[in-house]
Amino acid sequence: MATLLDLIIMLVVGGIILGFIAGSAMFVIWLERKVSAHIQSRLGPMRVGWHGWLQSVADAIKLLLKEDIRPKGVDTWVWWAAPFFATVPSVMAFICIPFGKPFEIRGLQIPVIAPDGLRIPMIVSDLNVGILYILSVTSVCVLGIFMAGWGSNNKYSLLGGFRSGAQIVSYEVPLVLSVITVVMYVGSLSMQTIVEAQGDWYGLKWFVLRPNLALAFIVYLIAATAETNRTPFDIPEAESELVAGFHTEYSGMKFAMFFVAEYTNVFIVSAVAATLFLGGWQGPPIFQFILGYDLPFMPVFWFLLKVYFVIFLLMWFRWTFPRVRVDQLTGFAWKVLTPVSFANLAFTGWWLLR
Amino acid sequence: MMNYIASILVGAWSLVKGLRVTIGNMCRRAVTVQYPRQKLEMEERYRGLVDLRREDCIMCLQCAKTCPTGCLSITVKTGEDKKRVLETFTYNMEYCCFCGFCEQVCPKSAIRMSKIYEVTAYDRNRLKIDLLKEGKYDEWANPPTE
Numbered sequence: 001m002a003t004l005l006d007l008i009i010m011l012v013v014g015g016i017i018l019g020f021i022a023g024s025a026m027f028v029i030w031l032e033r034k035v036s037a038h039i040q041s042r043l044g045p046m047r048v049g050w051h052g053w054l055q056s057v058a059d060a061i062k063l064l065l066k067e068d069i070r071p072k073g074v075d076t077w078v079w080w081a082a083p084f085f086a087t088v089p090s091v092m093a094f095i096c097i098p099f100g101k102p103f104e105i106r107g108l109q110i111p112v113i114a115p116d117g118l119r120i121p122m123i124v125s126d127l128n129v130g131i132l133y134i135l136s137v138t139s140v141c142v143l144g145i146f147m148a149g150w151g152s153n154n155k156y157s158l159l160g161g162f163r164s165g166a167q168i169v170s171y172e173v174p175l176v177l178s179v180i181t182v183v184m185y186v187g188s189l190s191m192q193t194i195v196e197a198q199g200d201w202y203g204l205k206w207f208v209l210r211p212n213l214a215l216a217f218i219v220y221l222i223a224a225t226a227e228t229n230r231t232p233f234d235i236p237e238a239e240s241e242l243v244a245g246f247h248t249e250y251s252g253m254k255f256a257m258f259f260v261a262e263y264t265n266v267f268i269v270s271a272v273a274a275t276l277f278l279g280g281w282q283g284p285p286i287f288q289f290i291l292g293y294d295l296p297f298m299p300v301f302w303f304l305l306k307v308y309f310v311i312f313l314l315m316w317f318r319w320t321f322p323r324v325r326v327d328q329l330t331g332f333a334w335k336v337l338t339p340v341s342f343a344n345l346a347f348t349g350w351w352l353l354r
Numbered sequence: 355m356m357n358y359i360a361s362i363l364v365g366a367w368s369l370v371k372g373l374r375v376t377i378g379n380m381c382r383r384a385v386t387v388q389y390p391r392q393k394l395e396m397e398e399r400y401r402g403l404v405d406l407r408r409e410d411c412i413m414c415l416q417c418a419k420t421c422p423t424g425c426l427s428i429t430v431k432t433g434e435d436k437k438r439v440l441e442t443f444t445y446n447m448e449y450c451c452f453c454g455f456c457e458q459v460c461p462k463s464a465i466r467m468s469k470i471y472e473v474t475a476y477d478r479n480r481l482k483i484d485l486l487k488e489g490k491y492d493e494w495a496n497p498p499t500e
Contacts, residue, residue, distance in 0.1 A: 039376045043384045320376040321369065336362060
């Protein structure tokens with residue numbers, strides 16, 4: 001009985017997560033198109049729905065109906081499995097993202113599921129190695145990109161895959177180092193604990209307000225832009241050099257999976273940035289003043305607000321900066337970001353032990 | 355070492371300047387319009403398709419002579435009262451380069467450039483326009499939406 005119940009809960013939670021990922025990816029794609037258009041003094045999609053808000057749905061339907069073209073000479077299994085290797089890790093990373101404050105409904109007593117009050121944790125599983133889990137799972141995404149580059153039997157795809165590998169190996173180092181500074185402050189890898197450490201003081205304890213962690217935030221933001229293959233670090237799919245890079249040979253739903261994986265990764269790095277540096281779901285308790293108690297969905301609202309703020313920052317970078325060269329890219333990671341984050345790490349260690 | 359740090363700081367400041375430009379553009383109003391639904395009014399001196407006011411034409415044929423691509427072809431016949439009458443005035447838009455020489459050379463300002471800028475057609479024969487016909491540009495100014 002309990003196993004069946006667990007299975008049902010798993011399916012429900014999985015459904016919610018997958019639905020959220022699909023909806024969020026579509027919304028972010030629409031937002032990207034609107035932001036890029038307005039930065040270039042255009043209007044962007046305007047036809048489908050109010051200000052084109054259904055454009056992503058129309059695009060998804062179009063991609064679903066497209067022919068799945070299989071080029072000659074592809075490495076069948078590698079080519080076929082690559083989109084899954086790109087998408088699945090980014091979906092898995094959602095397990096450890098805290099969407100809100102855990103809350104209990106005391107009055108509600110359901111016999112088998114919750115005999116004494118229903119507790120909703122607002123995180124799928126608060127692993128005690130949460131941030132480590134997210135970092136390790138999302139770095140599997142590069143495998144999908146690399147497989148796509150190898151399997152496509154296309155020199156441009158292969159170059160894109162190589163470049164992606166070099167880029168992610170380089171930028172993983174400063175990314176992890178900047179995360180470690182936060183972990184040193186909190187003393188825990190669990191995401192909910194990291195958020196709770198930034199509570200109280202009306203947001204003055206957010207880690208981004210400490211000078212050394214603000215530097216870590218900047219390093220994280222740059223490394224995260226590179227991790228998600230976005231401009232100015234989008235050399236794996238540089239349109240002017242490599243056609244479309246690793247996904248040149250993909251069409252239809254396989255291409256859509258790469259696209260969804262990319263935007264899901266953007267959401268994940270923004271969610272991690274919001275959790276580690278911007279106080280997660282903590283926010284000004286507006287309803288505390290008005291009603292005397294805080295509404296349970298307000299933390300979710302603050303969390304999503306911060307996440308979409310970071311996503312907007314990434315979009316703003318994308319439509320402002322020109323693409324860097326390959327040697328500049330790796331040089332920047334090893335010669336600037338890594339020494340800076342090492343120095344920051346050493347300073348933080350000295351500060352904490354002083 | 356100092357140069358190295360200075361170059362990083364200068365680079366970072368230039369990035370901030372770039373970001374300021376783009377956010378400024380984002381807050382500005384869009385300059386494009388939703389084309390088939392909204393259309394821009396052309397400027398006063400815009401050179402669109404050639405138009406003719408028949409009553410002012412004195413049949414001097416200057417426009418046909420000056421046209422660099424020879425897209426205007428005019429035939430004149432002498433009427434029964436020994437007066438010259440315009441028989442045909444065909445404008446082959448396919449060759450027109452919209453230079454505006456015909457407008458400049460016309461002594462009576464009978465031929466002039468209109469503001470019509472939608473100059474595509476599905477049928478090549480439609481590009482040969484009889485300028486003597488009434489309402490020849492009615493379709494062109496508002497092309498039917500397919």
